[in-house]
Amino acid sequence: MLAPDTIEQHPSPNHGPRPRGTPVDILLLHYTGMETDVGALSWLCNPASQVSSHYFIFEDGRVVQLVDESRRAWHAGRGSWAGDTDINSRSIGIELAHPGHEHGYRAFADPQIAALIALSTGILSRHPIAPARVLAHSDVAPARKEDPGELFPWQRLHAAGIGHWVPPAPVAAGAAFRRGDRGDAVADLQHRFRQYGYGLDEDSEFGPETEAVVVAFQRHFRPACFDGVADAATLATLDRLIAALPGAVPAGA
Structure with a gap:
C-alpha cells in the first residue's frame, strides 16, 4: 500500500460529482496510448480534452493523483459491465503511461506494475470492489478499446490479491x-x-x-x-x- 506522501498531486479540472448513493465498485485500468508520458499527463489535465483519471502511473513507478476518489473522473467513456452503463460514476480509473498498440506496444515496466499493485491494494481497502470488477478498459468497451492489452500482467496482480483470474485452458484444436x-x-x-x-x-x-x-x-x-x-x-x-x-x-x- 502506498503512503499518501509518496503520491504526487497534479489536479485535473476534468471531473464532477458522483451520483448520491452510487457505490465505487469498479477499478478500471487503462494505458495512455500516447507517445510520451508528459504529453499524456498534460492531456488528462487539459480542460479541452474532457478526459481524466483518478491516478496516473509513470513507467518508473511514480504515482500521480489527478482527481480525488470521491469525485467522478472522466476516463471510461461509453461502456457497460454487468448491466451498468455509467462506468465513470462507479469506478476508480488508473492510467498507465504506455505507448499502446498505436505507438509501439511492449511489456509493462516492472516498477510501474509494482506501483500499480501498491496503489490498487489501498484502493481496494477503501472501496467494496470485488475481484471480478477489476477490469480492463477493453472489458467495458470492447468495440472501442483494446487497453491495457494482451501483455498486461493480470496474473501478477491476482497473485498480489488484485482481480479475478484462473489458469487459462490450453489452446487446442476443436469446435x-x-x-x-x-x-x-x-x-x-x-x-x-x-x-x-x-x-x-x-x-x-x-x-x-x-x-x-x-x-x-x-x-x-x-x-x-x-x-x-x-x-x-x-x-x-x-x-x-x-x-x-x-x-x-x-x-x-
Whole structure:
C-alpha cells in the first residue's frame, strides 16, 4: 500500500460529482496510448480534452493523483459491465503511461506494475470492489478499446490479491464459434459472456459485437491467442471464471 506522501498531486479540472448513493465498485485500468508520458499527463489535465483519471502511473513507478476518489473522473467513456452503463460514476480509473498498440506496444515496466499493485491494494481497502470488477478498459468497451492489452500482467496482480483470474485452458484444436455463426449455441455462449459481466445482446448471431467481446476476453484471460474465435479453450476458461464467482452454482447442480 502506498503512503499518501509518496503520491504526487497534479489536479485535473476534468471531473464532477458522483451520483448520491452510487457505490465505487469498479477499478478500471487503462494505458495512455500516447507517445510520451508528459504529453499524456498534460492531456488528462487539459480542460479541452474532457478526459481524466483518478491516478496516473509513470513507467518508473511514480504515482500521480489527478482527481480525488470521491469525485467522478472522466476516463471510461461509453461502456457497460454487468448491466451498468455509467462506468465513470462507479469506478476508480488508473492510467498507465504506455505507448499502446498505436505507438509501439511492449511489456509493462516492472516498477510501474509494482506501483500499480501498491496503489490498487489501498484502493481496494477503501472501496467494496470485488475481484471480478477489476477490469480492463477493453472489458467495458470492447468495440472501442483494446487497453491495457494482451501483455498486461493480470496474473501478477491476482497473485498480489488484485482481480479475478484462473489458469487459462490450453489452446487446442476443436469446435469453435466465429463470425457468421448463428443459432441457439451462439445465444448460449453470448449468455455465458453476459453472465460474467460483458455487455452483449443474446441475439443468436456471432457478429462484430460478439467478436469484439471475445477478443477483449481473450486479451484479459487467454492472451496466448486473441483472434476473436470462441474456441473450446476460450469457453472453458470463461466457464472456470464463472464457476469461481461468489455464489456460483456448480455445473450440473
